[in-house]
Amino acid sequence: xxxxxYRRKTSHSEHGPGDGGRTGSWxxxxxxxxxxLCIPCKRNKEACFICWLFCPEIVISRTIPPTINLEYCKGCxxxxxxxxxxxxxxADEADFSHEDKxxxxx
Amino acid sequence: MHMIENGNVAAALGVRRCRVNVIAAYPITPQTPLTERxxxxxxAGEMKAEYIPVESEHSALAVCIAASSAGSRxxxxxxxxxxxxxxxxxxxxxxxxxxxxxxVVNRAVGAPWNVWNDQQDSISQRDTGWIQIYxxxxxxxxxTVIKAYWIAxxxxxxxxxxxxxxxxxxxYMPFDLPDQDKVDAFxxxxxxxxxxxxxxxxxxxxVTLPDVRVDVRGELAHGYMExxxxxxxxxxxxxxxxxxxxxxFGDIFGREGDPYLESYRTSDADYIAVGLGSLTYQxxxxxxxxxxxxxxxxxxxxxxxxxFPDEAVASALKGKKxxxxxxxALSYGYEGxxxxxxxxxxxxxxxxTGALPAVQNYILGIGGREIHTDHLTQALxxxxxxxxxxxxxxxxxxx
Ligand code: SF4
Ligand code: SF4
Numbered sequence: 190x191x192x193x194x195y196r197r198k199t200s201h202s203e204h205g206p207g208d209g210g211r212t213g214s215w216x217x218x219x220x221x222x223x224x225x226l227c228i229p230c231k232r233n234k235e236a237c238f239i240c241w242l243f244c245p246e247i248v249i250s251r252t253i254p255p256t257i258n259l260e261y262c263k264g265c266x267x268x269x270x271x272x273x274x275x276x277x278x279x280a281d282e283a284d285f286s287h288e289d290k291x292x293x294x295x
Numbered sequence: 296m297h298m299i300e301n302g303n304v305a306a307a308l309g310v311r312r313c314r315v316n317v318i319a320a321y322p323i324t325p326q327t328p329l330t331e332r333x334x335x336x337x338x339a340g341e342m343k344a345e346y347i348p349v350e351s352e353h354s355a356l357a358v359c360i361a362a363s364s365a366g367s368r369x370x371x372x373x374x375x376x377x378x379x380x381x382x383x384x385x386x387x388x389x390x391x392x393x394x395x396x397x398x399v400v401n402r403a404v405g406a407p408w409n410v411w412n413d414q415q416d417s418i419s420q421r422d423t424g425w426i427q428i429y430x431x432x433x434x435x436x437x438x439t440v441i442k443a444y445w446i447a448x449x450x451x452x453x454x455x456x457x458x459x460x461x462x463x464x465x466x467y468m469p470f471d472l473p474d475q476d477k478v479d480a481f482x483x484x485x486x487x488x489x490x491x492x493x494x495x496x497x498x499x500x501x502v503t504l505p506d507v508r509v510d511v512r513g514e515l516a517h518g519y520m521e522x523x524x525x526x527x528x529x530x531x532x533x534x535x536x537x538x539x540x541x542x543x544f545g546d547i548f549g550r551e552g553d554p555y556l557e558s559y560r561t562s563d564a565d566y567i568a569v570g571l572g573s574l575t576y577q578x579x580x581x582x583x584x585x586x587x588x589x590x591x592x593x594x595x596x597x598x599x600x601x602x603f604p605d606e607a608v609a610s611a612l613k614g615k616k617x618x619x620x621x622x623x624a625l626s627y628g629y630e631g632x633x634x635x636x637x638x639x640x641x642x643x644x645x646x647x648t649g650a651l652p653a654v655q656n657y658i659l660g661i662g663g664r665e666i667h668t669d670h671l672t673q674a675l676x677x678x679x680x681x682x683x684x685x686x687x688x689x690x691x692x693x694x
Contacts, residue, residue, distance in 0.1 A: 192507050192517045198451065198525050199392050200503040201489065204496060205511035210504040 206248045206261040216264030218279040220257055226276035229253045240268040240277060296472045302463035303329035305433040305470055306372070306398050306456070309440030311342050312478040313396075316367040316485075319347040319358035323377040324410050325460035326400040330372055352377040356384035356397075363393040364499060366490030368444065371395070374460060375402035375416045382420070389424030389526060391500050394447035394485070395454075396440065401572065401623075402460040403662040411663020412460040414571060418624035418632050420455065424526050426533055427601040429571040430458040431557065434470040435598075438550065441473065442540045445482050449540075450533050452526070459573045459623075461663075473548055481547045530602045537599055555604035556611060560586065561593030566679050567612055567652075568594045570621040571633060574659075574666070578621070581672040590679060603636050609644035612637075615652040619678045621671070622687075623660040630687045631656045653683045659690035666691070 202208035224230040228237040230253060241249045248258040249268060257268075269277040300308075306329050310318070318337070320330040336342035345362075349355045352373050359369040373381060378399055388395050399417045403409040417427060428443065430436045436458050443454040458464060489497070503519045510516040517525070537554040545551025559579055561567060568578050575596030585592050595611055597604075612618050618641075622631035629635065634656035645651045655678040660666045670690050 190515060192515050192521050195514060195516055195521075197488070197516075198522065198529070199390075200500045200517070200519075200522055202498045202501055203511050204498075207509060208498075208511045209502065210506075210508040 204247055206246060206258055209246065209261075209263075211260065212246055212263040213260045216259075216262060217282050218264045218266060219259070219282050219285060220262065220264070220266070220268050220277045221280045222254060222257070223276050223278070224254050226274045227254060227272075228274060228276075229255070230276075237273070239271050239273060243267050243271045296474070297469055298472055299467050299469045300433070301328070301465055301467050302430075302433050302436050302458055303400070303465070304332055305437040306440055306458070307332035307336070308472055309437040310370045310396075311336055312437075312473060312475060313368065313370075313441055313444045313482055314479075314484075315342075315344055315370045317345045317347065317359065317362035317369045318371065319349050319355045319362070319369070320371045320373070321349055321352045321355050321377060323352070323374045325402060325412075325464045326372045326374045326377070326398065328464070329398060329400065333370070352381040353384055356381045356388060356395075359395050359397075360384060360388055360391060360393055363388075363395050363487075364391070364491050366485065366487050368448075368485040369395050370397070372398035372400065374400045375404050375410075378416045378420060379404060382423075385420055385423045385425065387500070388453045390522070392451040392526070393453055394444070394451055396443045396447055397453065397455050398436075398440070399455045399457045400460045400464045401457055409662040410460075412462055413623040413661050413663065414457070414459070415624040415661075417455055417457045418626075421601060421632055424452070424530065425601065426450075426452055426454040426530070427599075428454065428456055429596075429598055429600055430456065430463065431573050431576050431596055431598075432470075433463065433468040434550075436463065437470060437473070438544065438548070441478055441482060442537075442544055444485075445543070446533065446536055446540050448485055449536050450529050451488070452530060452533060457572065462573045471550075477547050481544060533602050534599070534604055553598075553607075555597070555599040555607045557596035557598055558611065559594040559596070561595060561611065564591045564593035565616045566590070566592040566619065566675070567615050567617075568592065568619045568621060568675060569597065569612075569633065569637060570594070571597050571600060571623075574621055574623065577666060577668065578671055580668045581675055584672055585675060585679075590676075592675060592679065597633065600633070603640065605636075605640035605643060608637060608640045612641060612652055613645055613648075614650040617653045617655060617678050617683065619655045619657065619675055621657045621659060621674075621690075623658075625658050625687065631658060634687065655683045656687035657690050658687045661689075664691050
C-alpha cells in the first residue's frame, strides 16, 4: 500500500499527535511527572495545564493527572521548562531502556 | 488594442490583466521598470492588488510563497544576482507546489559585476522544479504571462517567464494588449486546493521524514520522496497542459502556435540553428542570407525549456545533417545546458535510427558581449561545412 491516493501532493500536517511521524524515537530524555507537585493533582481540580498548552507535539492530555503519550513525545523538555512547580523533570532515556526489551534479558 | 511599449511594460500589463492580488519585488536592473510600473498601477488604484515592498529578493519570494499559500494570485520579478539571492525560496516554492509566476529579465551574474544581458541567471535555476518559458518578443511576453498563470494554477507548479534584458526589456515594439474580458474568460480566479485558514489550521512543509507516515486522520501520508516524485511526475505532464493552454488561448485570442518550439524555415532544412529567446530572431537575418546562397538552414527556438519537450525537439531535428546550438549561458565545466539537454533528447529518441544529427555548440553574448550578425553567419557556415568541435566554441572572444 502506497500513498498514491493520498489527498494532497504536498507536506501538509494538521495538529495532533503523529503528524510529524513517530517522533517518540527521537527522544533522548523522557518527561517524568511527579504528581505530588502537580497543581491539578494536588487540588483534584482542573487547573494550570501549562504543560498541555505548551507541548509542541500535543501529546500531554488535559486530564488529572496529565498523561504523556510516549509514542510521539520527542523529549524536547518544553513541558519541564514551563511547569511552574517543577512537577515534570527530564530523565535519561537510557534508564528506561529495559522497558523496551524482552523480559528475559533484564 | 495595439500599442507600442517596451518589454517590461508588456509584462506589467500582462500581470495587470491577470488580476494579480499580491506583488512583492525588489528592484534590480534590468527588471526595475517592470516593478516600478506595477507599483504605479497599484498606487493609482488601477490595479486592486497589494504591492509589498521588501528589503531583498529572498523576502520578495518569501512574501509570494506566504500570499500564495493563503490563496492569492501572486507575482514577482527579478534578474541575475537577485534571482541567485532568491535561490533557497525558489526551491521552496516548487516543493510547496505554489503557482507563482515570476518574470526573469535575463542578465549576467557576478562575479565580476555586470549588468548586461546573458541567460546564466535563469539557466542556473534549471533544476529547481520550476517551469521555464523563454520569450522572443513583446507579444510573447504579455501572452506568456497570461498563459503562465493558467498553466501554473492547473498543475500547481511555479513558472519563470524569461526574457532578455535590454534587448526585450528596454526596447519598444508593437504588440496587441489583450482585452480584459477575454483574459477573464481565459483565466478564472485562482482556487487553491487548500488556502491557509484559521478554521482548518495546518502546518505546511514542516519537517517531512524520509519515510511515509500515518497522519492524524489515520491515512498513509507521503514521505519527502513521494512529494518530490510527484513534482517530477507532474512537471512531465505539464507538457500536455501547455498544449491545452495554447489551444485555449488560440480559441479566445486568435493567436496560437506551437506551445514548445518556434520554427523558422525548418520544413526543408538540412541544418538547424537552436537557441533560447531573442537570439533566435536575430539568427533569422543570418539564415535568410545563407538561404539566398541556397543553403537549407532554419531555426528552432526553444520556448518551453522546463519541462524539456524532448519528443518535440527530437522529431523537429530528426534526420538533419547538423544542429547548431547557440547559448548565452553554460554549465561551467562542460558545455551549454541546452546543448546537453538536446543531445540527450536526440540520443533517447533517435539512437540507432541513423537519423542522429551532428551537434555543434556555440557560446556567445556572455555578459552582454555584442552579437554581430556576420559572426552568427560565419558560425553557421563553419558548422554547415563540417566543422563540429567536441568543446563548445565561444563566439566573439578576444583572447
Ligand atoms: S504544568 Fe506542571 S503543574 Fe501544571 S499541569 Fe502540567 S505538570 Fe501539572
Ligand atoms: S518533552 Fe514534554 S513538551 Fe516535549 S514533546 Fe514530550 S511531552 Fe511534549
